[in-house]
Amino acid sequence: MNFFEYQDRARRNTGLLVGLFGLAVALLIGITTLLAAALVAYSRGQAFSLANVDQLLGWDTVATIALTIAAVITLGSLYKLRQLAAGGRAVAESLGGRKINIAPHGDAEQRALNVVEEMAIASGTPVPDVYLIEDDAINAFAAGYKPTDAVIGLTRGCIERLNRDELQGVVAHEFSHIFNGDMRLNIRIVGLLNGILIIGLLGYWLLRGSHFSSGRDNRGRAALFGIGAGLMVIGYTGTFFGNLIKSAVSRQREFLADASAVQFTRNNTGIAGALKKIGGYSAGSQLASGNAAEFSHMYFASGLKKSFANLFSTHPPLAERIARLDPQWNGHFGRTDSEPAGISVSAQQDAQVMGIAATGTNAQAATPYQQVLDAVDNSIGNPSEQQMNYGRALLQSVPAALQQAAHDPFAARALVYYLLLHKDEDERHAQRELLQQIAHPAVVREIEKLEPQLQSLPSSARLALLDLCVPALKALVPQQYQVFKRNLIKLLRSDGKVELWEWALYRVLMHALEGTPDHQRLSPKKGAEKDAARFILAAVAHAGNSEYLPAKRAYESGLKALQLGITPLPTATDINLQRLDKAIAIASTIKPLQKPALLKAMAATMNHDGVIEAEEIELLRAIADSLDCPMPPLLVGAPSHSAGATRTDQVLTS
Structure with missing residues (x-):
């Protein structure tokens, strides 16, 4: 099962979950009706x-x-989902988490941030916000509605008690929940359970009211008491069944996430070692937060004490998970309380321990057509071991000064401005003058300060650097962000046309910060998805060909691959920022199993002349990202060369 099949299954599982909770609501309505009839008969x-x-x-x-019960549950669910509208950040903050992307404290936090950033870059996803939960337990979670608002939460015990391989296994497990579409399902479970729980809380409040009501109205007190007790029974009966559903849904997904983590890291001992340490650690994985129970199904390991007969356990037993990962395990956890923390080196030495040189990486020049097709089928949401190593190498190819700047909300703006500057020297000069007028003077000075390192940045690392900037840019206050976004649009439009390469970087950034654009203006007309696909293929055809006839041949190659009828190629002047954004927004709504065909058609458009260039691969990855299909950096089967000798003109023919 590949990424798209997992996404399709997640959509179907959401429908199944809603159906099961709908059945639970119907049972509650039935029980309430019977209770009301019994009270009437008694009276x-x-x-x-x-x-x-x-x-x-x-x-x-x-x-x-029936309407009252349904309304109470619906309003309770909507209220909770409204509280969690911010996605993963709302979950992390409710558990007392502290964001560490901008200012990690100490080597343990820095190492944890390194692991998350490597995983994100290797898998082609935006770098998520990383939250630290000050708890000695060993646990973690991924939360959010989709990759663009996902967060990774790690406990203090997790980052300090686990060695690097174990920590990487835990982080890979959480990334699998991001890829497999589990996060949105998890948040919806929280909302639905809260709606059912509201009935029990209403009963509790009525019982309290009956206790404090006037003693002269005994009949009223008795009625209030009876209604309150009945609602409590109904509410907590519904919660009982809701928790059963939550537990059953969650347990199987944990086995899947364990297996996916091994696929990502190609190392079963890391995640198995983390589970063994939890079993032998006195603090285990149980979280102390008062809100821990609400999000119990989101954790890496059970965050609560064992329930009766493990009936409500959201996770399989540790021993069962370990046995699947390590069949040779002897069944003994051992004691880990007295073992030293998992950090044996400083964060600065971390790359050398992993065998990664901080001075360079293989520059990505080009990729054959068949390799691109294979990446669409097998690498999206499932980076290989080589891609994981390449992700680490890409991260290390970014100079330390730029990495530090990417973690600062102020300096990150300067990096993005520079990355969006035009390649043509005259256009670039005009954009620099524009920045002098519209950007904060200190940001302009930051660009000048960082320019030497930016000039030496390998072209293959541009998207990686952009991804590193995302958490810092999310920390901008609304007024700062609006000015920043307005300046980006002015830069793109400064020459009166849109270069697709510039737009691709802009769209990756906006997708990470805002999600897919223009959903409120999506076209409802029949065939809008096909029109959007045609427009995207036309934009890609013009991007790779300056002349009309080659662009027309490229466009027709893409249409044939997508099995669409041949239509006239839109002119290059028709390709504008607003229409591109809308086409991407429409294309992002197509069913998961239909997206690979569009990505392959784009590859066919690029390969019409038998050659796919490095910049075209970057463009494909950028558009795939905007379609919620994270594509890892593609490896080149060519001899390696130093990062200082980046060659953007080298191509490989297919």
């Missing part, structure tokens, strides 16, 4: 039986009960 001194429910209540009353 009238009549015998109660199922056969006379309609006579006791009447269908109007039954309908009112």
Whole structure:
């Protein structure tokens, strides 16, 4: 099963989850109706039986009960989902998390940040916000609605008790939840359970009200007490079944995430070692936060004490998970409390320990057509061991000064401005003058300060550097961000046309910061997805060909690959920023199993002359990212050469 199949299954699982909770709501309505009928029968001194429910209540009353219960659950769910609208950040902050991307404290936090950044760059996803939970337990979680608002949460025990291989295994496990579409499902479970729990809370408040009500109204107190007790029973019965559903859904996904982590890291001992340490550690994986139970299904390992007969356990037993990862395990956890923390080197030495030179990487020049097709089928959401190593190498190819700047909200703006400058020297000069007028003077000075390192940056590392900037840019206050975005658009439009290469970097950044654009203006007309695909293929054809006839042949190659009828090629002047954004927004809504065909059609467009250039690969990855299909950096099967000798003109023919 590949990335697109997992995404499709996640969509179907969401429907199944809603169906199961709908069934639970129907049962609650039925139980409430029976309770109301029993109370009416008792008040009238009549015998109660199922056969006379309609006579006791009447269908109007039954309908009112059903609508009331459904309304209470819906409003409770919507209220909770509204609280979690910020995605992963809301979950992390409710658990007391502190964001460490901008200012990590000490080697342990820096090493954890390094591991997350390497995983993100190697897999082609935006670098997520990393939150530290000050808890001695060994645990972690991924939360959010999609990769653009995902966060990785790590406990203090996790970053200090695990060695690098174990920490990488845990982080890979959490990234698999991001790739497999589990995060959105997890947040929806929280919302649905909260809606059901609201009924029980209403009952609790009514019971309190009956206790404090006037003693002269005994009849009223008794009625209030009976209604409150009944609602508590109903609410907590619903929560019981809801937790059963949550546990059943969660357990199987943990096995999948463990297997995916081994695929990412090609190392089963890392994640198995982390699980063994949890089993032998006195603090285990149990979180102390008062909100821990609410998000229990999101954690790497069980964050709560064992429930009755493990009925509500959201995770398989540790021993079962370890046995699947390490069949030779002897079944003993051992004691890890007295073992030294997992950090044996400083963050600065970390790259050398992993065998990565901080001075260079293989420059990506070009990739044959078949390799691109294979990447679409097998590498999206599933980076290989070589790509993981290449991701580390890409990160290390970014000079330390630029990495430090990328973690600062102020300096990160300067990096992005520079990356969007035009290649043509005259256009570049005009854009620099424009920046002098519209950007903060200190940001302009920061560009000048960092320019020597930026000039030596390998072209293959541009997207990596952009991804590193994302968490810092998310920390901008709204007014700063609006000025920054407005300046970016002015830079893109400064020459009166849109260079697709510049737009690609801009779209990667906007997708990471805002998600897919223009959803409120999506075209409802039939065939809008095909029109959007045609427009994207036209833009790609013009990007790789300055003359009309070669662009036309490239465009037609893409249409044939996508099995669309041949239509006239839009002119280069038709390709503008607004239309490109809208086409991407429409294309992002197509079903997951249909997206590979569009990506392959783009590759066919690029390969119309038998050659795919390095910049075209960068463009393909950028558009794939905007379609929520994270494509890892593609390795080149050519002899390596130093980072200082970046060659953007070298190509490989297919």
